[in-house]
Amino acid sequence: MSSKLERASIGQGIHLGAVRDPKFKHNLLSASFVLPLSEKDVSDNAVTPYILRKGCRECPDFSSLNARLAGLYGAALDADITKFGGWQVLELSIRGLDNRFALENEDVTTQCAELLASVLLDPKLDGKGLFDEKDTALERQYVLDTIEAQINDKRAYARSQCIKHMCAGEPNAVRRYGSIETARAITPESAVRAYRRMVETAPVELIFVGSGDSARFAQVFQKRFGQVRRSPLQLERMRPREKADKVRERVEHMDLSQSKLVMGMRTGGAAGPRELQARRVFSALYGGTPFSKLFLNVREKLSLCYYCASRFDVSTGLITVESGVEAKNSDKARQEVLRQLKAVQEGGFDETELANTKLLLKNSIRSTGDTLTGLQGWYMAQVLRGRNDSPEEDAAQIEAVTRDEVIEAARAVTLDTVYFLTGNEEEAQ
Amino acid sequence: MKQIKSVRLGESYTRIDHSSGLTLLLCPMVGFSSAYALFATKYGSVDSCFKTGLDDDFTQVPAGIAHYLEHKMFESEQGDAFARYAATGANANAYTSFDRTAYLFSCSDHFAESLDILLDFVTDPYFTEQTVEKERGIIAQEIKMYDDSPEWRVFFNMLGAMYHENPVRVDIAGTVESIAEIDEKLLYRCYNTFYNLRNMVLCVAGGFDPDTVVKAADRILKPAGELKVERRKFHEPSTVRERKVEQVLPVAQPLFHIGFKGVAGASEAQNLYHQTLDELLVEIIAGEASPLYRRLYDQGLINQTFSGEAMASRDYALCFFAGESRDPEQVHVQLVQEIERLKLEGIPEEVFRRCQKALYGRYMSIYGNVNAVAGLMLTCHFAGIEMYELLDVIANATLGGLQDRMLQSFDTDKCSISVVTSGA
Numbered sequence: 036m037s038s039k040l041e042r043a044s045i046g047q048g049i050h051l052g053a054v055r056d057p058k059f060k061h062n063l064l065s066a067s068f069v070l071p072l073s074e075k076d077v078s079d080n081a082v083t084p085y086i087l088r089k090g091c092r093e094c095p096d097f098s099s100l101n102a103r104l105a106g107l108y109g110a111a112l113d114a115d116i117t118k119f120g121g122w123q124v125l126e127l128s129i130r131g132l133d134n135r136f137a138l139e140n141e142d143v144t145t146q147c148a149e150l151l152a153s154v155l156l157d158p159k160l161d162g163k164g165l166f167d168e169k170d171t172a173l174e175r176q177y178v179l180d181t182i183e184a185q186i187n188d189k190r191a192y193a194r195s196q197c198i199k200h201m202c203a204g205e206p207n208a209v210r211r212y213g214s215i216e217t218a219r220a221i222t223p224e225s226a227v228r229a230y231r232r233m234v235e236t237a238p239v240e241l242i243f244v245g246s247g248d249s250a251r252f253a254q255v256f257q258k259r260f261g262q263v264r265r266s267p268l269q270l271e272r273m274r275p276r277e278k279a280d281k282v283r284e285r286v287e288h289m290d291l292s293q294s295k296l297v298m299g300m301r302t303g304g305a306a307g308p309r310e311l312q313a314r315r316v317f318s319a320l321y322g323g324t325p326f327s328k329l330f331l332n333v334r335e336k337l338s339l340c341y342y343c344a345s346r347f348d349v350s351t352g353l354i355t356v357e358s359g360v361e362a363k364n365s366d367k368a369r370q371e372v373l374r375q376l377k378a379v380q381e382g383g384f385d386e387t388e389l390a391n392t393k394l395l396l397k398n399s400i401r402s403t404g405d406t407l408t409g410l411q412g413w414y415m416a417q418v419l420r421g422r423n424d425s426p427e428e429d430a431a432q433i434e435a436v437t438r439d440e441v442i443e444a445a446r447a448v449t450l451d452t453v454y455f456l457t458g459n460e461e462e463a464q
Numbered sequence: 465m466k467q468i469k470s471v472r473l474g475e476s477y478t479r480i481d482h483s484s485g486l487t488l489l490l491c492p493m494v495g496f497s498s499a500y501a502l503f504a505t506k507y508g509s510v511d512s513c514f515k516t517g518l519d520d521d522f523t524q525v526p527a528g529i530a531h532y533l534e535h536k537m538f539e540s541e542q543g544d545a546f547a548r549y550a551a552t553g554a555n556a557n558a559y560t561s562f563d564r565t566a567y568l569f570s571c572s573d574h575f576a577e578s579l580d581i582l583l584d585f586v587t588d589p590y591f592t593e594q595t596v597e598k599e600r601g602i603i604a605q606e607i608k609m610y611d612d613s614p615e616w617r618v619f620f621n622m623l624g625a626m627y628h629e630n631p632v633r634v635d636i637a638g639t640v641e642s643i644a645e646i647d648e649k650l651l652y653r654c655y656n657t658f659y660n661l662r663n664m665v666l667c668v669a670g671g672f673d674p675d676t677v678v679k680a681a682d683r684i685l686k687p688a689g690e691l692k693v694e695r696r697k698f699h700e701p702s703t704v705r706e707r708k709v710e711q712v713l714p715v716a717q718p719l720f721h722i723g724f725k726g727v728a729g730a731s732e733a734q735n736l737y738h739q740t741l742d743e744l745l746v747e748i749i750a751g752e753a754s755p756l757y758r759r760l761y762d763q764g765l766i767n768q769t770f771s772g773e774a775m776a777s778r779d780y781a782l783c784f785f786a787g788e789s790r791d792p793e794q795v796h797v798q799l800v801q802e803i804e805r806l807k808l809e810g811i812p813e814e815v816f817r818r819c820q821k822a823l824y825g826r827y828m829s830i831y832g833n834v835n836a837v838a839g840l841m842l843t844c845h846f847a848g849i850e851m852y853e854l855l856d857v858i859a860n861a862t863l864g865g866l867q868d869r870m871l872q873s874f875d876t877d878k879c880s881i882s883v884v885t886s887g888a
Binding site for chain 2: 056057058059060061085097098101102104105106107108109110130131132136138169173176177180183184185186187188189289290291292293324325326334335338340341359360361387391394395397398399401402404405406
């Protein structure tokens with residue numbers, strides 16, 4: 036049972052979408068602010084939701100805000116920063132128990148909506164209209180820690196390094212939290228400027244998912260945003276480069292026992308909805324399932340690595356093929372990855388493989404409607420893509436992709452960057 | 465057949481003791497498109513020394529064998545189970561933890577076909593010398609991946625420091641050396657001992673028809689023989705083995721785990737009730753609204769990665785706090801101080817009420833999530849209790865009971881700290 040997002044404008048550059056489903060026991064309210072990714076502003080933007088999360092005028096103290104949330108049946112107030120192509124998305128959300136299950140008949144949903152609105156639009160500022168110095172310093176440190184902690188997860192680190200090299204000079208190369216340099220430069224002044232940018236100029240997407248009354252959420256936000264003077268930006272969509280001109284190679288050394296090979300590929304220029312779905316199916320057939328070409332050949336047949344998978348990013352049109360290999364096997368793995376790409380380009384797959392790939396994709400698409408975060412993430416991605424397809428509609432589009440379209444998508448793929456993260460030289464010997 | 469109801473939620477699930485010996489726990493959930501099935505055996509990495517009715521003495525098996533077996537189960541004479549699932553579109557997987565091995569799939573269509581595959585391949589082992597050999601390289605790569613993961617290492621180093629004998633201190637996947645000793649004979653032996661339907665459970669939640677499950681079980685499952693397995697008991701001292709362990713790995717800033725060794729209860733059921741109360745204590749001691757959290761945060765000693773957890777199973781119970789810090793030792797000191805203060809001054813009534821509500825709300829979200837419901841039915845079943853009892857444990861908790869519990873589960877003398885640093 037996947038209902039459609041009902042989306043309407045509730046202010047200048049502000050949209051509110053809602054999906055109601057009585058099966059949920061909680062309600063999730065999210066507010067997302069979309070800004071262009073730029074090296075200059077990225078860290079100031081990123082720190083802002085975290086500073087806001089520390090308190091608001093009515094709960095000026097971190098502990099009092101958290102105590103309030105605990106009293107609302109452990110409502111979760113979360114800040115999150117994501118990237119979508121050349122955009123940076125700043126999000127604050129609150130998830131609270133639906134009123135039906137409150138032990139003392141409290142109106143948890145309205146209180147959650149009010150609290151989220153206060154955190155967003157009624158922040159705690161000092162006499163000079165700035166964020167608290169201490170809060171800013173702590174959250175700046177958190178952003179710095181997050182940037183530095185990227186090396187803890189070697190797989191994700193290798194992927195992001197590959198993309199950084201591949202997209203040098205494009206907005207997409209900018210990391211979602213920025214760099215150590217831009218994060219160090221965060222001050223209460225720069226963060227407040229980012230905050231103004233966010234509430235006054237960023238297109239805003241409010242999403243309600245849950246079993247409760249979304250109209251209350253709409254009322255609260257319409258009223259609160261009514262007091263903000265806004266001049267929303269017109270955002271430009273990223274135009275991905277069509278293909279690679281030559282293959283770039285990058286090697287990095289680190290103290291580790293399993294090497295990571297990431298191959299970054301381009302999939303052709305801007306695509307219509309149908310082509311985009313063909314690219315998704317191609318990537319899944321190539322390396323996105325446990326019966327894909329890469330899994331069956333690179334891992335199962337040749338036992339070259341523990342994982343070997345391809346990942347297609349709809350927002351950038353890039354494919355990354357990632358594998359964890361022993362250093363001595365990396366060349367073999369790389370050749371096999373390319374050999375399998377060639378096989379798909381030449382139509383080396385049968386109807387069953389294609390049908391099974393589509394079946395798996397449709398299966399996971401349909402399952403997104405069963406969790407609040409799944410649904411919220413789904414519709415947020417739809418809105419960012421400029422669409423409003425339900426999971427059911429998306430599944431139907433996947434089903435419609437033909438064999439020829441998959442081959443065509445495969446043929447447009449070019450290898451751009453090979454990134455290899457490996458052990459220190461003496462250990463590699 | 466038994467209907468298990470929650471008055472609080474107005475929901476229920478069904479328990480069926482199937483003629484084959486397998487327990488079926490079925491929780492259809494209205495409005496959900498996906499179904500999630502877990503077929504699990506009460507056999508995990510800690511079951512490393514056992515004997516059956518036929519043996520004179522206990523056998524010690526190599527570390528990592530339960531996990532190795534999990535990998536090998538996917539193969540059969542008819543081919544790979546993943547290849548069979550491919551035709552149904554299900555998302556299939558498996559995992560091995562300390563006390564269980566579970567095979568699972570999630571799907572939004574073709575439920576009956578996927579269920580047939582699940583029941584079939586888990587009850588039909590097939591391995592030869594060659595197929596066992598082939599897997600060794602893949603598992604070795606998986607182990608190396610864990611060796612490179614600071615989050616994984618800091619956790620297992622903590623367990624290694626806390627426990628002297630309990631096999632919970634050993635890595636689930638074993639080591640490259642220990643898996644070298646595994647062969648098909650040992651795998652069959654473990655299979656025949658623990659993959660007895662009387663030692664297993666099938667949990668299904670979400671959008672599915674219970675009748676389909678019963679019919680599949682009738683058709684595929686053969687009656688299991690008597691279950692005769694004895695796990696070796698070991699003497700675990702109540703003290704911790706080491707108070708501090710450190711490992712050097714490339715990390716941005718030190719990672720820490722601080723563990724408190726609790727007293728395992730008389731039964732698995734009791735351990736699970738206690739674990740739920742311990743979760744409440746973790747929230748009271750260092751939850752986001754606690755004074756300690758605030759102090760540590762304001763001093764820049766912890767960041768948002770900080771969290772606390774209670775974990776318990778057959779013969780262990782512990783609580784730990786984890787995060788990143790420039791000065792993990794200082795976090796340790798302040799944590800111990802706060803626990804001692806709370807023991808001395810008592811937990812304020814309003815703090816208790818607030819944390820109780822928070823945990824209640826959090827558990828509610830488990831009951832509203834298909835995958836989580838299946839997982840909770842499983843956990844509760846292996847502990848011998850029913851799924852909704854935990855919600856009552858939270859709602860019925862008392863301040864007095866909790867203060868007593870704190871003395872058991874937060875003995876600051878039985879505490880180990882594990883740190884991973886870059887060594888710089």
